[in-house]
Amino acid sequence: MPGADTVAGMTGRLAVVEAWLVAVDRADAGAATALCAPDVEVVGPCGSVRGREVIGPWPARAGFTSRPLRRFCGAGDAVVVEQDATWTDPGTGAGRGRAVVASSFRVAGGAITRYQRHDDGLPAALAATGLTDADEVLTRAS
Numbered sequence: 001m002p003g004a005d006t007v008a009g010m011t012g013r014l015a016v017v018e019a020w021l022v023a024v025d026r027a028d029a030g031a032a033t034a035l036c037a038p039d040v041e042v043v044g045p046c047g048s049v050r051g052r053e054v055i056g057p058w059p060a061r062a063g064f065t066s067r068p069l070r071r072f073c074g075a076g077d078a079v080v081v082e083q084d085a086t087w088t089d090p091g092t093g094a095g096r097g098r099a100v101v102a103s104s105f106r107v108a109g110g111a112i113t114r115y116q117r118h119d120d121g122l123p124a125a126l127a128a129t130g131l132t133d134a135d136e137v138l139t140r141a142s
Contacts, residue, residue, distance in 0.1 A: 013107040014071060014137060017079045020105075020112055021066065027059040027090075036112045043116035055115075063088040063096065070122070071137045077113070078129035079105040082122045104129045 016035055023031035033052045042054045066083035073079050081103050087096040102125035106114035118125040126132060 012110065013077065013079050013105075014073045016107050016110060016112060017081060017105050018068070018071075021068065021081065021083075021103075024059045025065045029056045029059050032056075032059055036115075037108070040112055041114040043114065045119075060090060063090045066101075069100070072126065072129075072131045072135045073137050074129075074131045074135040076130065077106045077108050078131055079107055080122070080125045080129055080131055080135075081105075082125075102126075 020032055020035045023029075023035065033055045036052050036055055038052055039050050040052060040055065041048050041050050064085060064087055066085040068081050068083055070082040071079070072081075083101055083103060084098070085101045086098045088094060089096055099119065100121065102118045102122040104114075104116050104118060104125045105112050116125075116128065118128065126135075
């Protein structure tokens with residue numbers, strides 16, 4: 001069983017990720033950016049880029065919102081969230097798609113240092129982070 005410091009660290013990392021997801025859902029670029037390290041790595045299908053400036057315009061442009069389904073947090077710095085995601089056109093509000101995806105994060109010092117969305121789902125996100133079903137968090141971070 002993890003010690004109190006480890007549990008507090010896991011809860012803190014998960015709270016940072018949940019706050020970031022709320023900021024993204026609200027298209028609040030300032031709040032999302034503030035939760036990231038200055039050299040945050042954002043990994044996408046075409047490679048990776050670094051820097052908060054990548055996060056800034058993304059929430060408003062993407063029209064991405066999600067509802068967390070499952071959360072995973074281990075003894076390292078990794079957090080994974082499985083999400084029911086929807087995309088809408090920011091200009092018209094028209095739906096552009098829906099899927100179950102997973103996002104993996106690295107969180108250190110109270111900031112997100114790495115973010116990657118896994119369109120191929122939860123198993124890929126868990127494998128990429130080294131987390132397993134045993135790392136599932138069954139209660140929400142406070």
